[in-house]
Amino acid sequence: MRKSLQLQEEMTREFGACVFDVTLDCEDGAPVGGEAEHAALVVELALNAKPQARVAVRVHPVDHPAFESDIATIAGRAGHRLVHVMLPKVERPEDVERAARALDAAGARALPLQGLIESPAAVHRAFDIAAHPRIQSLSFGLMDFVSAHGGAIPSEGMGVQGQFTHPLVVRAKLEISSACHAHGKVPSHGVVTEFRDQRAFRAAASRAANEFGYTRMWSIHPDQIRSIVELFAPSKNEIHKASQLLRAAEQAEWAPISFDGKLEDRASYRYYWHVLERAHQTGRPLPDEAREWFARSQSNGEI
Template identity: 50%
Template sequence: MPDLTPAEVLFDGEPQPAVLPPCDHYAGSEKLIRKSLALQAQLGPVFDITLDCEDGAQFGHEAEHAELVASFVGGEDDRFGRVGVRIHDFDHRGWRDDVRIILRHAKKAPAFVMLPKIRSVADAAEMVAFIEASRREFGIERAIPCHLLVETHGALANAFELAALPGVESLSFGLMDFVSAHNGAIPDTAMRSPGQFDHPLVRRAKLEIAAACHAHGKVPSHNVSTEVRDMSVVADDAARARNEFGYTRMWSIHPEQIAPIVAAFSPRADEIALAADILLAAQRAHWGPTRHGDTLHDRASYRYYWSVLRRAHATGQTMPDECAPLFASSSRQDT
């Protein structure tokens, strides 16, 4: 019988925690959408593109913009199937129209749908249910994951319940609206670095969202960096989000931000090599305890090192050829 893979033995039959490309890049206008798709074709599926029906649409022309967005989803320039959409919020009259226009006209389903300004679990559940019912109505075979934007007091208070909703794949933090919702009680310095990592209320919000996601196997996505000139600031923001706050994904609002974000969330070559060595030894030991150097390992540490390799795969990192058996299909044929 073939050696069992980490996916088959380390999660006790439960689904593996979600892993997504580490950067979510937003584009609203036709010009920016085309540029983003060209960059994705060049760099590969190491970042997602979210086509924006909320901030990208002119008032009164929401339907026309949704049709424009739909024309790119699944089109010839959507080479990797990693193009999602952001629709209008629950209180906007056009959010249902956004969903129906995009699912009706797109050549294939979007990779995900971002739901902004979530205020309650009930609102989020209704939107997720409508998207599910619509995709069934239009004969779309696979379920469409939903991403929720947490930027209100109500959403933050219910972060764990939101992360637990079926059909939800990720929670994002909306820093600007969150700070504004405090009516001046949080200074504007908390909308940018380093203040966004230092103010206690903002730190609490970031940590609550990350904790909720990890508790339910969902992806925590960090807010944008407003810096568009000095990419070292963006790189530092991404590194702090990853290393101090437990985020595994981050928004981008400028093409130059994509590379430093992807780099910050990518495992280093030495981390990849160590993870491969430990997991290959574990596989040879049929996933019993092993020793690497002077350190003992068991299934708890194996799960950690498997997450390193999965992140390496999601960020397009080179992995040792010997890793192939670890990623072998879990679908086994009787022999």
């Protein structure tokens, strides 16, 4: 956990922006019987993180004996330093509501929740879960999802290629992504465990971003982070086009325009603004006018 926070600090200096979150793990990170001590360590790390750090925590599931104490200890003492709480094994909207009430009781009413969808039943309820106002993002727990099928999905369904081709896994990924977009939430792709084969990993990350509609992705190893940031960021050409098109639209007072021989209007303006937002969030160099737009938006409290 300390190494992850150190890497985040180094890359923040390099990119001029914090381009990834560090999620401190209580679910799999805490030894059995040592949950309270691990929660105290998470509090210490969160409170001692640099001011610009983006630190989150994954607590135990709502039906685990340590869930309530996780929330009371971590959110109660360090909630103001966290960017979100990750809730694993979300099965239904009621799980989110229970977690929201626990956060409120701990004095962390403004802290958003992110949910981890890990079962066929949870996939079935993904749209209802995404609709909860406290949910900020949904992620897909691939390995637990495959295991929940009792061998009906072969082990290849967890691999770097099979997870993008097996029909049940593909359906789950698309349901989660679609649910998030339907409710204005962030779909976050799960981990790819093949961290040694960079070529295979990059191909998987590219498919997650460009074919499955995911706008963020988890890493399981530090070597994956730069590839994720690069592949989920818009290209230089996309950034240039978005900036030029929006400048022309602004000059036309956002009326429809002709740009490169095509009709553009408010629908495409929103699309290209999202391109610039992704560039801004991933530390990509922006043209002067785009930097001015973001400075203006931030001063007005719009982003």
